[in-house]
Amino acid sequence: MSQIQAYRIDVNGFFVEPVLISADLPPEQIPEDIVKERPTDGLFKAKWTGEQWEEGLTNQEIGKIKNWQRPQSEPEITGRQLVEKELQILQLQNENKVLGQSIVNLELRLSQGGL
Incomplete structure (x- = not known):
């Protein structure tokens, strides 16, 4: 039984943690809080929309992170x-x-x- 890496999200769609799931699991048996697609690189706070990963922070929040000293x-x-x-x-x-x-x-x- 082989496993693949997937990604757990919270109720709001935000990435929580990577997880391993069975590669043989049919799509209808994959839990709702698991996403098989890898989060897009470069996101500060990855959020799953149901179709794709997007940035979960506002431009203002990102600015604060970038300017933090x-x-x-x-x-x-x-x-x-x-x-x-x-x-x-x-x-x-x-x-x-x-x-x-x-x-x-x-x-x-x-x-x-x-x-």
Whole structure:
């Protein structure tokens, strides 16, 4: 007795799981929740219409899935914060250098007789 892969659907026609059924089973004995046709590749949520597989999600739901970003892990967040702090430190060091040079220039002008 050979078996073939088929597909279980729920009451709304959505794919649930792959199953094995007897290859010799006459069509009238195949349960209503079993579909022999393979779901179409590329569907996010396969839905059987009674004749064919179609996408069971709306374009908006698909957009949310495609645009979903994995939440950052604690080490990633900490690393990003460290980089931001290092950039702030470098910026402050550069500003201190500029201010220090301005002070040196003012002191030099004062020592030469005034502003």
